[in-house]
Amino acid sequence: MIKIIKYVMADILRNKIIIAYTIFLLVIGMSVFNLEDNTTKGLLSLLNIVLIVVPLVCIIFSTIYVYNSAEFVELLVSQPLQRKHIWLSLFCGIALALVLAFFIGIGLPVLLYSFSATGIILVAVGLMLTVIFVAIAMLAAVKTRDKAKGIGIAVLLWLYFSLLFDGLILFILFQFSDYPLENFMLFLSTLNPVDIGRIFILLKMDVSALMGYTGAIFQNFFGTLPGMITATIVMLLWMVLPLYFSLRIFNRKDL
Amino acid sequence: MKFNRWIAILFMLAGTYTNCVNAASLLVGKSQQYKLIQQAINAAKAGDTILVSPGVYKEQTIVINKTIFLIGIQYPIIDGEHTYQIISIKANNVLVKGFKLMHSGTSSLIDIAGIKVYDAKNVVIEDNFLEDTFFGIFLQGATNCTIKNNNLKAYAKTDQQSANGIHCWKCDSLYIIGNTVTGHRDGIYFEFVTHSLIWRNRSFKNSRYGLHFMFSHNDAYIANIFQKNSAGVSVMFTHGVKMFNNVFEDNWGDGCYGIFLKEITDSHISGNTFLRNTTGIFFEGATRIVVEKNTFIKNGWAAKIQANSIQNTISNNNFLANSFDIATNGSLVENTFNKNYWDKYEGYDLNKDGFGDVPYHPVSMFSMIVAENPTTMILFRSFMATLFDKTEKILPSLTPENLVDKLPYMKPLRL
Numbered sequence: 001m002i003k004i005i006k007y008v009m010a011d012i013l014r015n016k017i018i019i020a021y022t023i024f025l026l027v028i029g030m031s032v033f034n035l036e037d038n039t040t041k042g043l044l045s046l047l048n049i050v051l052i053v054v055p056l057v058c059i060i061f062s063t064i065y066v067y068n069s070a071e072f073v074e075l076l077v078s079q080p081l082q083r084k085h086i087w088l089s090l091f092c093g094i095a096l097a098l099v100l101a102f103f104i105g106i107g108l109p110v111l112l113y114s115f116s117a118t119g120i121i122l123v124a125v126g127l128m129l130t131v132i133f134v135a136i137a138m139l140a141a142v143k144t145r146d147k148a149k150g151i152g153i154a155v156l157l158w159l160y161f162s163l164l165f166d167g168l169i170l171f172i173l174f175q176f177s178d179y180p181l182e183n184f185m186l187f188l189s190t191l192n193p194v195d196i197g198r199i200f201i202l203l204k205m206d207v208s209a210l211m212g213y214t215g216a217i218f219q220n221f222f223g224t225l226p227g228m229i230t231a232t233i234v235m236l237l238w239m240v241l242p243l244y245f246s247l248r249i250f251n252r253k254d255l
Numbered sequence: 256m257k258f259n260r261w262i263a264i265l266f267m268l269a270g271t272y273t274n275c276v277n278a279a280s281l282l283v284g285k286s287q288q289y290k291l292i293q294q295a296i297n298a299a300k301a302g303d304t305i306l307v308s309p310g311v312y313k314e315q316t317i318v319i320n321k322t323i324f325l326i327g328i329q330y331p332i333i334d335g336e337h338t339y340q341i342i343s344i345k346a347n348n349v350l351v352k353g354f355k356l357m358h359s360g361t362s363s364l365i366d367i368a369g370i371k372v373y374d375a376k377n378v379v380i381e382d383n384f385l386e387d388t389f390f391g392i393f394l395q396g397a398t399n400c401t402i403k404n405n406n407l408k409a410y411a412k413t414d415q416q417s418a419n420g421i422h423c424w425k426c427d428s429l430y431i432i433g434n435t436v437t438g439h440r441d442g443i444y445f446e447f448v449t450h451s452l453i454w455r456n457r458s459f460k461n462s463r464y465g466l467h468f469m470f471s472h473n474d475a476y477i478a479n480i481f482q483k484n485s486a487g488v489s490v491m492f493t494h495g496v497k498m499f500n501n502v503f504e505d506n507w508g509d510g511c512y513g514i515f516l517k518e519i520t521d522s523h524i525s526g527n528t529f530l531r532n533t534t535g536i537f538f539e540g541a542t543r544i545v546v547e548k549n550t551f552i553k554n555g556w557a558a559k560i561q562a563n564s565i566q567n568t569i570s571n572n573n574f575l576a577n578s579f580d581i582a583t584n585g586s587l588v589e590n591t592f593n594k595n596y597w598d599k600y601e602g603y604d605l606n607k608d609g610f611g612d613v614p615y616h617p618v619s620m621f622s623m624i625v626a627e628n629p630t631t632m633i634l635f636r637s638f639m640a641t642l643f644d645k646t647e648k649i650l651p652s653l654t655p656e657n658l659v660d661k662l663p664y665m666k667p668l669r670l
Contacts, residue, residue, distance in 0.1 A: 038598060040553075040576040044636075052638055166639040170631060177628050185633050198637060206635065209555025209578035211507040211533045218633065 001085045004076065008093025012065065018101055021057055025049070025105020033113035040205070043118055046106060047201055050126040051194055054102060055133045056158050062094050062137035063154040067147045074255050087138075087250045091243060095134045102130050118204040125197035128235050132193045133158075135242040142246045142253065165192045182217040193238040196231055284308030292317050292325070292333070299323050307331045307354070315339045321346050327353035330384060335359040340367045341388070347376040351383065359388040361416065368393035368422070369407075372400060380405065391420040391439060394429065401430040409438040411462040419444040420461070423451070431456060438462075442484065445471040454478060464489045465506075468496065476501060481513075487532065489515040493522075500526040503535070512537040513554070519544060526670070529554055535577075538564040547571045548670050556582050556622070565589035573667050574598060574617075578635070581617040581658065582626055588658040592617065596664040604665045615663040618654045620647035 012018055028049060032042040069090070076086045106126055110119040137154055144150040169188060173181060189195040202210060203222050210219050221227040281295045281303055282288055289295040291314050295305045304324040311332045316339045319325065323346075330353060335341045338360040342351060356369045368390035372378050378400040385391045391407040394400060402421055411417030420436035422444045423429060429451040435458075436442040442458030445451070446469045453476035458465040465481035468474070468490040475497040481488050487506035490496055496519065503513035513532040514524070520542045527549045529535035535554040536546070541564040550573045551557035557577040558569070562585030570593040574580050580597060594610070602613035620643045624631050634640050647654055 038576065041598060047636060048638075048641065051636075162638045163642075166634050166637045170634060170639065173628055173631050177630075181630050185630060189633060195633075195637070199633065202635060206555065206578040208507065208531050208533050208553060209635070210632065211509070211511075211555065216509065 001089050004081075004086065004089035005093045005096070008069075008090055009097050011069075012093060012097040013100075017061060018097060021061070021098075022101040022105050025102065026109070029106045029109030033109055039114040039116075040118075043110070043114055043122060043205065046110065046122060047198075047205075049106065050122060050129065050201075051198055052162055054106075054126055055129055055162060055194060058098055058130050058133035059137045059140075059154045059158050060151065061098070062134045063141045063151050064147075065094055066090065066138060066141035067150060070255075077255060083251050084247060087247050088243075091134065091138055094138075095131050098130045098134060099127055102126055118201065121204050122201055125200055128239070129193060129197055132235070132238045132242075135239050135246070139242040139246040139249075142249045161192055161194045165195070169195075186218065186221055190231070190234045193235060196235055200231065278302040278304060280304045280306055282306050282308070285310055296321070296323060296325075316343055317341065318343045319346060319349050319351075322348040324350040325352070325354075326350070327355075327383075329353075330355045332357060335369075335388070337361075340369075340371060342370045344370065344372045344375055344378055347378070349375065350379045350381070352379070352381045353383065355384040355386070356388060357386045359390075361389040361418075363415065366390055366393060366418070366422075368418075371395070372397045375400070379403070384408075390418040390422050391436065392422070394421075394423045394426050397423070397426045397429065399428045400426070401432070402434060403430070404433045405435075407434065407436045407439065411438050411440055413462070417462060419467070420458070423448045426451065430454070436461065441465075441467040442481070443467070445469065445474065447471065449473055451475075452477070456480075457482075459483050461485070466490075468493050471496075475499065480504070481506070483507075484511075486510060487512040487515060489517070490519055490522075491515075491517040493518075494520040496522040498522070498524045498527060502528045502530070503532060504528075504530045506532045508533055515539075516541040516544065524549060528552070529557065534559050537561075538567065540564060542566055544568075545570075548668070549573075550670055551575065551577055551580075553577065555579065559583070560588075560590060561585075562587050567591070568593070570594045571668060572596070573670060575667065579619060579622040579625075582622045583618060583655060583658060584626055586655045588655045590658075592658065592660040594662045594664060595660055596667045597660065598667075600663050600665075602663065609665055610662040611665055615660045616648070616651065616654060616658065617660060618658050619644050620653055623653050 032045045036042045107123045110123050136157055140153045140157060141150050189199060199218060199222055222231055281299055283292050283295045283305060287308060292307055292312055293314050296319060299305060301322040307327045309329045309331050311334060313334045313336055332355045333341050335358050337358045341356045341359050359369050360367045369385040369388035369392060370380055371393040374396035376398045380392055381403045383405045385407045387409060392402055407420045409417060417440045419441040420439035420443060421431060425447045427449050431453045432455060434456045437460050439461050441464045442461045444467045448471040451474045455478050457480045459482040461484045464486050465484035466488045470492050472493055473495040477499045480502045482504045484506055506513055511533050513529045513535045515537045518540045522544045524546045525548050529551045531553045533555040535551045536558045538560040544567045546569045548571050552575045554577045556579045557574050559582045562583060567590040572595045574595060574597045597615050597617060600611055600615045602611035604611055621640045
């Protein structure tokens with residue numbers, strides 16, 4: 001299994017796209033802190049990268065990579081190897097490579113220029129979102145045989161998590177504005193990993209604004225240790241569940 | 256002016272001392288002539304000095320009804336046994352200095368205080384510790400009094416069971432200087448107090464306001480620190496207040512403001528620092544207020560300006576790292592925003608005059624949405640909220656069009 005991970009990683013790290021991605025993140029990460037004397041503003045710009053660009057790149061790159069390595073997977077399946085191991089190694093290989101790219105690209109500049117609680121949480125959220133979107137991509141890729149359709153689904157999923165879901169929340173909030181929705185919102189936000197990540201960062205970055213009445217409810221939930229643990233478990237579930245379902249499908253799939 | 260008056264008081268006090276060359280010093284203590292402070296007061300003539308030795312004195316309420324100087328040596332403790340008011344001052348030109356007053360009674364019927372001044376002039380209360388008192392220092396109908404370097408500490412549990420630290424009612428020309436107040440209901444409370452100065456005090460962790468002004472005209476509060484009060488500072492129904500160089504810090508909560516201005520006119524807010532408050536300044540029915548040279552850092556909202564506030568000028572301020580700069584609740588804006596530095600400004604300066612060439616709109620679309628439906632705060636900084644703000648910048652529709660800074664600074668002001 002480790003051998004396959006090594007192989008996948010070596011393959012990905014040689015990939016021009018992943019190198020370009022790392023350099024892109026690194027350039028942005030460095031320039032954001034060098035152009036602004038205000039590190040809070042720098043972190044704010046990086047927040048948009050972490051919440052929008054990272055999920056997009058992760059989900060699309062992973063989907064395409066899984067489709068492109070279909071022949072390699074077929075070859076491995078013909079060997080005396082468990083399917084479970086093949087699939088998990090593939091996942092680990094992609095996820096590790098992207099995590100490494102993110103850590104070099106965003107993690108290093110943040111730790112160098114803005115080593116604060118907000119900065120560390122931003123990097124942690126970015127790392128978790130990377131793994132989550134790789135897992136979601138694996139599910140999208142294994143579900144459909146057609147490559148074009150698979151990539152389409154991946155893009156749609158990204159659009160859903162980063163834009164449509166929030167639109168839906170806004171719609172609900174205004175339609176049912178006469179009702180106390182705070183706790184329901186707390187539940188709804190756990191249905192979107194991007195939102196959980198964003199709220200985590202907000203609690204550090206905009207804590208003053210969040211201490212208003214509604215915000216105080218989020219602060220009381222996410223700001224306390226049990227809340228933090230719950231939110232982290234939900235994030236972990238977002239990694240494990242898509243992977244688990246994709247694995248089940250892959251195990252039974254007729255390649 | 257203020258300084259001159261202060262010197263005048265010193266001379267006046269010095270004058271009283273020299274006039275009373277024949278005045279006696281009465282000693283109070285276990286091994287002294289007088290065992291109780293009240294006995295010494297009863298025996299004293301006007302102008303005498305009473306020196307109190309260290310120890311614990313439990314003598315119900317001490318009433319000072321003649322001009323005396325009551326001075327404690329090494330902070331003797333006067334205990335109110337959770338029942339009594341500790342010192343009542345009912346004469347002019349009294350000095351109370353160097354005591355530790357503890358455990359006054361509490362009552363919702365009468366205002367029990369650590370030290371209470373009844374309709375007196377030129378009283379000086381200086382360098383005392385007050386602990387666990389109901390009202391701390393209570394001035395009623397006092398004129399030209401000085402409250403200086405006292406340390407007040409209470410353990411307020413609810414608003415009903417606690418009272419104000421320094422409470423002034425119907426007074427004139429007070430000097431409240433260098434006091435520390437914590438754990439009371441309102442740190443410093445002014446009602447019908449005029450021409451007074453509040454200078455270099457620290458008021459923190461009080462259960463309501465750090466400073467509370469009502470109907471108190473032409474006062475100044477300068478270089479005070481207000482921290483972590485559960486409702487910040489409130490200035491109401493007043494005109495001619497000068498608020499200079501104060502620090503408002505960590506006032507967190509929905510109804511909690513750095514300064515809450517309600518029905519204020521002709522006042523001046525200058526040189527203050529607002530740090531990490533949920534709302535820096537809240538304007539409600541505020542008129543002709545000049546807000547200049549202040550720094551707003553890391554607040555939720557630097558300022559909320561209700562549409563019923565008119566003719567206010569907000570200029571030469573620094574707005575740094577606030578979640579929202581300005582919020583308002585209507586489209587009518589009768590206030591002037593001019594020459595501020597906004598760190599969210601994205602314009603350019605082609606003619607290099609230091610001012611951005613494009614006007615800055617400090618009210619963002621999303622802050623209008625949040626004002627309408629506070630729960631939407633959960634979507635703050637999401638992709639969609641960013642899109643909203645960007646489109647609103649290109650095609651303004653919801654945000655008030657004339658709430659605009661036409662000359663935003665390109666660089667932060669040095670304040």
